[in-house]
Amino acid sequence: MAERISLQESLSKILKQRIRETPEYRKHIAKESLEKITRGDFEDFQLFQLQNTLHYVYNKSLFYRELFSKKGIEPGEVQSLADLAKLPLTAPEELAEKPLRFLCVPLGEVSRVITFTSSGTTGPQKRIFFSEKDVEVMTDFMGAGMSVVATSNDVVQIMLPRGPVLGQSDLLARGVEKMGATPVITGTEPTPEEQIQAIERHGSTVVFCETLRFNRITVEAKNNRDLTKMGVKALYLTSNYLSDSMRVNLQSAWNCEVFTHYGLTEMGLGVAVECPAHNGYHFNEADLLAEIIDPETGEVLPDGEEGELVFTTLTREAMPLIRYRTHDISRLSVKPCECGITTLKKLDRTTRRLESAVKIGEGDEIYPAMFDEALYTIPDIVGYEVSIGNDGVKDSLTFQVEIARKGAAVEELVRKVILKIPPVQKNVKMGKMTIPEIQLVTPGSLRKSTRAKKLIKDMR
Numbered sequence: 390m391a392e393r394i395s396l397q398e399s400l401s402k403i404l405k406q407r408i409r410e411t412p413e414y415r416k417h418i419a420k421e422s423l424e425k426i427t428r429g430d431f432e433d434f435q436l437f438q439l440q441n442t443l444h445y446v447y448n449k450s451l452f453y454r455e456l457f458s459k460k461g462i463e464p465g466e467v468q469s470l471a472d473l474a475k476l477p478l479t480a481p482e483e484l485a486e487k488p489l490r491f492l493c494v495p496l497g498e499v500s501r502v503i504t505f506t507s508s509g510t511t512g513p514q515k516r517i518f519f520s521e522k523d524v525e526v527m528t529d530f531m532g533a534g535m536s537v538v539a540t541s542n543d544v545v546q547i548m549l550p551r552g553p554v555l556g557q558s559d560l561l562a563r564g565v566e567k568m569g570a571t572p573v574i575t576g577t578e579p580t581p582e583e584q585i586q587a588i589e590r591h592g593s594t595v596v597f598c599e600t601l602r603f604n605r606i607t608v609e610a611k612n613n614r615d616l617t618k619m620g621v622k623a624l625y626l627t628s629n630y631l632s633d634s635m636r637v638n639l640q641s642a643w644n645c646e647v648f649t650h651y652g653l654t655e656m657g658l659g660v661a662v663e664c665p666a667h668n669g670y671h672f673n674e675a676d677l678l679a680e681i682i683d684p685e686t687g688e689v690l691p692d693g694e695e696g697e698l699v700f701t702t703l704t705r706e707a708m709p710l711i712r713y714r715t716h717d718i719s720r721l722s723v724k725p726c727e728c729g730i731t732t733l734k735k736l737d738r739t740t741r742r743l744e745s746a747v748k749i750g751e752g753d754e755i756y757p758a759m760f761d762e763a764l765y766t767i768p769d770i771v772g773y774e775v776s777i778g779n780d781g782v783k784d785s786l787t788f789q790v791e792i793a794r795k796g797a798a799v800e801e802l803v804r805k806v807i808l809k810i811p812p813v814q815k816n817v818k819m820g821k822m823t824i825p826e827i828q829l830v831t832p833g834s835l836r837k838s839t840r841a842k843k844l845i846k847d848m849r
């Protein structure tokens with residue numbers, strides 16, 4: 390039996406590979422290769438790559454040359470990782486507005502352009518350019534991330550939109566091949582029953598799917614099938630927040646381990662992977678630097694404090710990004726992780742995106758993960774949508790909840806669960822909000838959801 394390897398091992402391998410590919414670094418450390426990769430090795434390589442990247446964007450990217458010149462910054466000023474904080478932040482809006490100004494290679498050298506709108510937002514579309522080398526970097530990390538859940542004996546079923554060559558599914562399949570397992574792309578068109586049949590036919594042992602889609606498949610299929618007998622040993626869920634209750638439901642429905650990851654198209658899709666401790670992620674420190682900033686002031690926050698996640702790419706060729714704001718709220722820790730990883734930092738689960746949080750009543754924040762945690766404790770809930778209204782005096786919440794069981798009892802149960810959510814409870818009690826309205830709808834009626842769809846609609 391092949392053994393699963395930890396992200397520490399697979400990232401150390403990637404780092405060794407980067408060192409092999411970078412003769413200037415080998416010269417810099419006066420060594421041909423490194424034996425055992427330590428935290429210090431990661432940081433030394435990161436600083437070297439950061440300095441290279443800064444010179445590179447200063448020479449090649451219209452956006453960064455102008456930005457640095459305007460702020461009077463010389464790339465050579467950055468002498469330590471901490472010096473990164475001296476550089477200005479890059480906002481997603483700037484990238485959306487003029488993507489070509491970020492480009493560092495001729496258009497002819499771009500292998501892949503991804504055009505997208507961030508999930509959960511209605512913001513402007515972004516275009517991200519990747520060179521052939523960037524595609525290799527992306528799929529290296531996808532393979533490394535997959536090795537946390539799979540070995541070379543596994544068949545990984547990819548239930549993402551089929552898409553074009555170098556589309557998300559194709560890239561992931563390449564990553565799976567890189568780590569030696571067998572990818573099977575079944576797309577998103579099949580019905581839940583057909584997806585289950587595909588698992589049987591291919592002998593899939595790992596399933597990769599969007600969280601909410603997979604939850605839907607599970608709820609719809611588990612009444613007719615014993616999913617615990619399918620031989621699936623790990624679920625790898627992406628794109629949507631995975632609440633604790635949904636995780637427990639999926640674990641018991643399939644009798645297998647559930648993993649999630651954190652991805653961002655701007656950073657090359659895969660960014661961070663949940664480790665077997667299941668309470669956070671380790672991220673691709675061979676290719677990315679992460680910081681946590683105060684979203685209001687932009688100041689860097691110390692390790693362990695909650696704030697906005699900011700990334701700098703270290704090995705990107707077509708479109709490097711410096712201190713790119715993700716608008717995701719998280720926390721970074723340097724303490725050794727319970728999974729045994731000592732050389733990598735750890736990222737908290739991101740529970741909310743700045744733009745998906747909405748204020749209600751007395752100014753209390755609500756966001757989708759909060760409702761996910763509450764609602765998916767009720768068995769058989771397939772999906773939901775919330776709209777916020779105001780009658781001139783009070784705010785109101787209307788929930789459309791997809792569930793097979795209907796009736797006054799279920800409706801009351803849903804209302805009870807929602808009323809226990811602290812900001813809802815507080816504002817209803819204070820008379821700032823009406824009692825939430827619940828509308829039960831048949832499973833499938835909210836299905837036409839796209840990835841960009843908002844779970845909370847503010848109609849005020």
Ligand SMILES: [Zn+2]
Pocket residue numbers: 664665666671726727728729730735
């Ligand atoms: Zn860990």
